[in-house]
Amino acid sequence: MRTLAISLVGVLFFAPKLCAQDYRVLAQNLTQGGFLKAQAKNCQSYKIKEVNAEKAQAGHCTQDGFFIAGFSRDAGPTAELTINYKNGELLSKSLPIKQREYQIDRIEGVPQKTVTPPESVLTRIRQENGQIYAARNHFSEQTFFLTDFIWPAKGRISGVYGSQRYFNGTPKRPHYGLDIAAPKGDPVVAPANGIVRLAHPDMYYSGGTMILDHGYGFTSTFIHLSKLTVKEGQMVKQGDKIAEIGASGRATGPHLDWRINWYNVRLDPAYWVVEGGHKN
Template sequence: MSRSIAVFVLGLVILGASAASQALELTGPLSQGALVRGQVAPGSEVRLNGDPVRVTDDGRFVLGFDRNAELRQQLTVLAPDGSRRQKTLTLAERDYRVQRIDGVPGRTVTPSEEHLARIRQEASQVREVRDTDSSLTGFLGDFIWPASGRITGVYGSQRIYNGEPRSPHYGIDIAAPAGAPVVAPADGVVTLAEPDLFYSGGTLIIDHGFGVSSTFLHLSGFEVTVGQRVRQGDRVARVGSSGRSTGPHLDWRMNWYQVRVDPNTVAPAPTAGHTP
């Protein structure tokens, strides 16, 4: 090989390495409430607004943005060759509905001091479970809907119970008959199965890895136990009306650690108001 050809080939190798170190792909809507998955060169480090983000060995990661996330987010990628890339993510601002719900049991709208102590303990338990930081990779695949039925509540809506404004709704409500099956939307491991939490009644959480989890509320029963590994489509629970509920339905929620995200950003959109 002549010296000129050798230099040319070496130049291509260097250019190729440089391009790989700068690679950054994002999948998902850049908006408030979104779960966004990404790809960088293997061995890279990722930071969101200065905080480290866990990355798989092959360079994949996930980010979550809450209901009222700042519209400008700073993503930094530190490549294996030492190069640094900074990208400003501009999120789309979302408008949220106002939803009025009457006929809710009064004790769940204005709980007693005794109930407040229970609520705080249960909230702490759920937060601890949602902080699970496993190496599972179920979050990387496509998600499916966990139940079929009419959509009666959406992520982010301002809830007014019995005429009193309360916290926003952070899930998707799917109306379905009591006892209807609930299936795993993606692969994972069951990390919580509580039959009677104050607000959410029968509550199940599945860890999909890297901080991503699905939570199912108001259940009437479980088909799985804590620690059980599940595959997408496996039956995990039954629809109910436990906790703060006015009728049988499934409330499906998703989190990235403590960040509450919209399941609609990873699952196909419902057709004609119904799940597929």
């Protein structure tokens, strides 16, 4: 009884202070590959620690306190959101993360050298991975990531996020993109405003590759492109043509593979496009 009385006093004493700091959810998809978009007044930074992850992923809130927390493909059933306020206070909340079942894709007929790369290209692959890592981990203060996204290409969805892939019978990393099948040369447009952080005409695995920086660690990656029509450092607006669809790199036919990252956390682009959005 005595313990109860003391803890009640504790709750009454601390509760108003904690309630003063909260956040407002603007949109959310609490699932693997999903996100939480919110605003917390006087928010400085935030982080997400997935229950089964080794490390937390941290981000900065915008000047107006907006932030998006993303959840990885293999996020466990709960994730801890922590918000750091400018006055030093903290708010932690455990979020339930819905577990998904991913499909299995068996893809035959890709060039065998892209399934088991020869020794001679390993240095090249490592170097290209470094360029991709640098582009995705560049911090910039644009808030384009907060706007609604549109489809970057028009066509049939031929591959989805998360699927476990076998190339020519060999198990490989899961697929993190959304594939849109369309003829070679069809336009790829910017799904949201961004700055071109990487424009590479021919990477070993991904072929023609472009990374658009939407700000605060959020990037779009477009791969297998046949042509890039904008340059690194260039600012592009939503709907601007940035590239053409192709089948370069590890691909069996022309399609756009579009990925969204929050730094190195891979998110499902399907959750980012507004229904009925982009129509060419």
